[in-house]
Amino acid sequence: xxxxxxxxxxxxxxxxxxxxxxxxxxxxxxxxxxxxxxxxxxxxxxxxxxxxxxxxxxxxxxxxxxxxxxxxxxxxxxxxxxxxxxxxxxxxxxxxxxxxxxxxxxxxxxxxxxxxxxxxxxxxxxxxxxxxxxxxxxxxxxxxxxxxxxxxxxxxxxxxxxxxxxxxxxxxxxxxxxxxxxxxxxxxxxxxxxxxxxxxxxxxxxxxxxxxxxxxxxxxxxxxxxxxxxxxxxxxxxxxxxxxxxxxxxxxxxxxxxxxxxxxxxxxxxxxxxxxxxxxxxxxxxxxxxxxxxxxxxxxxxxxxxxxxxxxxxxxxxxxxxxxxxxxxxxxxxxxxxxxxxxxxxxxxxxxxxxxxxxxxxxxxxxxxxxxxxxxxxxxxxxxxxxxxxxxxxxxxxxxxxxxxxxxxxxxxxxxxxxxxxxxxxxxxxxxxxxxxxxxxxxxxxxxxxxxxxxxxxxxxxxxxxxxxxxxxxxxxxxxxxxxxxxxxxxxxxxxxxxxxxxxxxxxxxxxxxxxxxxxxxxxxxxxxxxxxxxxxxxxxxxx
Ligand code: FES
Numbered sequence: 001x002x003x004x005x006x007x008x009x010x011x012x013x014x015x016x017x018x019x020x021x022x023x024x025x026x027x028x029x030x031x032x033x034x035x036x037x038x039x040x041x042x043x044x045x046x047x048x049x050x051x052x053x054x055x056x057x058x059x060x061x062x063x064x065x066x067x068x069x070x071x072x073x074x075x076x077x078x079x080x081x082x083x084x085x086x087x088x089x090x091x092x093x094x095x096x097x098x099x100x101x102x103x104x105x106x107x108x109x110x111x112x113x114x115x116x117x118x119x120x121x122x123x124x125x126x127x128x129x130x131x132x133x134x135x136x137x138x139x140x141x142x143x144x145x146x147x148x149x150x151x152x153x154x155x156x157x158x159x160x161x162x163x164x165x166x167x168x169x170x171x172x173x174x175x176x177x178x179x180x181x182x183x184x185x186x187x188x189x190x191x192x193x194x195x196x197x198x199x200x201x202x203x204x205x206x207x208x209x210x211x212x213x214x215x216x217x218x219x220x221x222x223x224x225x226x227x228x229x230x231x232x233x234x235x236x237x238x239x240x241x242x243x244x245x246x247x248x249x250x251x252x253x254x255x256x257x258x259x260x261x262x263x264x265x266x267x268x269x270x271x272x273x274x275x276x277x278x279x280x281x282x283x284x285x286x287x288x289x290x291x292x293x294x295x296x297x298x299x300x301x302x303x304x305x306x307x308x309x310x311x312x313x314x315x316x317x318x319x320x321x322x323x324x325x326x327x328x329x330x331x332x333x334x335x336x337x338x339x340x341x342x343x344x345x346x347x348x349x350x351x352x353x354x355x356x357x358x359x360x361x362x363x364x365x366x367x368x369x370x371x372x373x374x375x376x377x378x379x380x381x382x383x384x385x386x387x388x389x390x391x392x393x394x395x396x397x398x399x400x401x402x403x404x405x406x407x408x409x410x411x412x413x414x415x416x417x418x419x420x421x422x423x424x425x426x427x428x429x430x431x432x433x434x435x436x437x438x439x440x441x442x443x444x445x446x447x448x449x450x451x452x453x454x455x456x457x458x459x460x461x462x463x464x465x466x467x468x469x470x471x472x473x474x475x476x477x478x479x480x481x482x483x484x485x486x487x488x489x490x491x492x493x494x495x496x497x498x499x500x501x502x503x504x505x506x507x508x509x510x511x512x513x514x515x516x517x518x519x520x521x522x523x524x525x526x527x528x529x530x531x532x533x534x535x536x537x538x539x540x541x542x543x544x
Pocket of ligand 1 (some may be wrong): 029039041046049051078
């Protein structure tokens with residue numbers, strides 16, 4: 001007999017709309033969205049900050065960390081973060097424009113002091129600032145940096161392109177000088193034709209240095225096209241150290257041998273085609289400008305310390321921010337997190353974002369799933385939710401072995417997610433996932449040890465990366481992939497690199513924080529840790 005949850009009826013009076021009915025414990029955002037009253041542009045993940053409502057009366061949960069990050073104060077709330085405990089009276093503000101999809105934490109930047117400023121006379125020239133000047137009404141516009149003209153344009157452009165140059169994908173945003181987001185999207189990195197991980201690309205270049213030029217040109221062509229299509233005047237870009245070296249055309253030799261140092265640290269100012277481009281500074285070794293941007297974003301959010309940032313991806317960066325030090329490391333996690341498994345997919349093509357076990361028939365799991373675009377393959381977040389549900393229901397054991405409910409297929413033992421679309425998940429896929437999983441856990445375990453921080457003392461764990469935005473904190477807890485067990489303290493931030501770049505673009509003092517931040521950094525090279533392999537092997541076990 002099925003166990004039915006009792007619904008304790010509640011009423012939500014939406015001013016100007018009428019009365020809705022629901023159950024105690026319902027999510028207010030979902031209730032409003034399902035009645036067509038309020039869209040949830042980020043899917044109710046607390047990222048976009050666009051589902052603000054005013055609670056005029058009634059009992060709800062307390063303000064969540066997402067709302068605090070967005071600077072929300074009562075009686076305002078983010079509807080998608082509100083749990084209804086009692087009858088409510090709610091006011092929904094008029095919505096002028098809603099972006100269709102948001103993957104990134106989109107917090108407002110208070111009192112912007114942009115890196116690019118408009119001047120009216122050359123007397124206003126300031127050092128270390130990009131200055132924009134219109135020579136005459138309806139005439140040329142010039143962009144200057146340190147008293148030099150870096151761009152002349154016949155059209156009035158006031159937009160900035162922010163680029164997170166990932167190993168397998170390029171995430172980007174176009175913003176105006178006030179920080180309003182105009183577009184956000186993701187492309188496949190054209191360098192995937194040289195392999196989906198940085199090690200393979202590095203070996204191409206080491207074997208044939210001419211490949212560096214080819215790769216750099218491929219990247220510049222893609223980014224220049226984006227800049228042209230979006231009519232921007234300036235580009236801010238960040239990537240891991242190898243991707244930034246390739247973008248800058250710098251030799252990667254020193255990154256390939258111990259002690260794995262970058263050639264230069266930056267920040268760098270170059271041209272992408274005719275577009276002036278600021279490339280974020282590299283922290284150390286394999287911890288590049290993308291990690292620096294994430295740090296900037298977290299510092300701007302002013303979160304209680306100590307906290308951990310985990311940027312899940314092919315190259316996973318982990319940073320532990322304490323009161324006086326910032327511990328950083330990176331680990332090659334392999335491509336499983338970005339959907340590169342036998343029936344994987346990639347965010348730019350769409351795919352399955354979440355899998356759950358609907359029911360068990362003849363001792364075999366029957367899966368439900370949600371997807372974006374196309375249900376033909378599993379995205380990283382889909383893989384993680386699948387593994388968490390298989391583990392929670394005992395279909396796989398702690399060591400990752402398939403123990404029951406699987407089918408024997410041409411690809412070996414596999415769980416069939418969807419027969420029609422031929423989506424399955426093999427034992428080999430799970431092993432790929434486990435390698436990435438163990439790499440992430442080993443990294444944070446070693447950082448916490450070095451810093452002498454107990455996992456219980458951590459205030460927050462921030463999970464970043466566009467892969468991260470579709471994750472559920474519950475799944476991370478079930479698998480023991482993060483050091484906290486309290487959902488409320490796990491922030492799934494989406495792409496934090498783009499937020500960091502936006503802050504650098506709009507708050508000049510954050511752009512110039514590099515030396516201050518570098519002084520606090522403590523870089524840990526996991527390959528130098530004598531017991532790294534022992535830790536990694538232990539961490540292959542779920543929830544260990
Ligand atoms: S829908 Fe609530 S924050 Fe995006």
